[in-house]
Amino acid sequence: MASHGIKDKVAIVGMACTPFREHWDKGADDLLIEASQGAITSTGIALDDIDAFWLGTAQTGMSGITLSAPLKLTGKPVTRVENYCASGSEALRQAAYAVASGAYDVAMAIGVEKVKDSGYQGLNAFPIPNDGTNRTLTAAAMFSLVAPAYANKYGVDEDELKLVLARIASKNHFNGARNPLAQFRKEVDVDTICSAMPVAGRLGVFDCAGVADGAAAAIVVRAEDAHRYTDSPLYIKALSFVAGSGSGLIDPDYDYTTFPEIVQCAADAYAQAGVSDPRHQIAMAEVHDCFTPTELVLMEDLGFSERGHAWTDVNAGVFALDGELPVNPDGGLKSFGHPVGASGLRMHYENWLQLRGKAPEDRQIVLDPTRPYGLVQNLGGYPGEMVCFMSILGTEPG
């Protein structure tokens, strides 16, 4: 099973991320130009030095021309990839494999989503025809199904669980308040979160990620070439991906307190990187906090918390910026919103800053040599029907 991996064969040598905003004055072209220019400036190369391009977007474009037109690329291989909300991470995965194979020396992974001005409110569901047996639930409702199931399985009072979820949101807003690129840059306290307008189940507005436009990009090369571009490359230790069979929705054994696709994806990623004790070897994690119950369950699925104990770890501040294992130090989807194709690369951008000690002082995590790894976990779909990407990153090869 699983992947042979490409541990330490590929390095990220430059990255950029645009502010995530309601960019009423910018289109996808503007965002793509801003992110790609930032990434090549960060790498100290020219656009023409890049041999191949992968663009992740869910709905903003259909082909490589969505990128080649604004960048005025001619004669270059440019590919658009889509894999739900993990589309940006998928672009990085393809670019990394392309340079690892030797087919290209320098590749760009870029992700974008222009959500505002689309004619829809929010992230509109993909208009897939169905026979009426498909669910008609909102995304918030699908993820909120986790909360009663979790409370019941582990004997947590539902009012207490509501507070736990609010602490997750408040923690992410605290981090986002320290990030100039985030869409929402204010701290929000637990009381405000708990009394916000209800959306689905026990989730209120502050339990949900926002809606924003944005783009982010990375330049990857083979590891042995990395120091030609930068003194501080970020090595790829693992890349894993799992697409579930979608059977959870009709499987009476699926219990809504775990996401099996993520458990499988994590096992593959940890095996590739040689991580045996994630709670004590991971320095920080950027995870897919689309809704607060998602982040709660991810702490267990990623092996950071024992089953049934993520809620007590949240209460103990384990995942806070100054905690034992900071999760979403950039503010997460909660603070950034979720421009679908860009989010996965935005998560890598925070690892790029933090692991190399280049994050702004007020949110730089403490770097500890016993915790050499950063982690990205980016999912798409819903409980029971999910895709999951993970990467593990580090500044030292070997």
Place this chain on the structure above:
Amino acid sequence: MADAPRFDLPTIEAESAEFWAGMREGKLLLRRCGDCGALHYYPRPFCPECWSEDVSWQPACGKATLYTHSTVFVNDLPPFNEQVPYVAAVVDLEEGPRMMTQIIDCAVEDLEIGMPLEMTFREVTDEVSIAVFRPAGA
């Protein structure tokens, strides 16, 4: 609003016509495999356990238990936008299969995981009815 798009109506096809006819008559039709005996829902033209095409209809008894739930307060899609708040739920039918449905006639604070439910039907249009659930004995 006659021409407004709505997102709650099935496309009834040859394979599912009998299922939807059952709904109109107040029956939730499951499918039983003639080879391995497995029951499944939603209905498929073959058994998802053993791939046998020897499948026949079996009405559900109407008893179920609540597995998990979410009260939907916000949904922009018509006609759900005019129905909020409503209780969406995952229920386990007594026969075994799991179903996504709605709970009616129950205050949110009275929803309890594992509570017994009974089926009833809601007429959506002249052609379409759907199975929904309410607390047993309510």
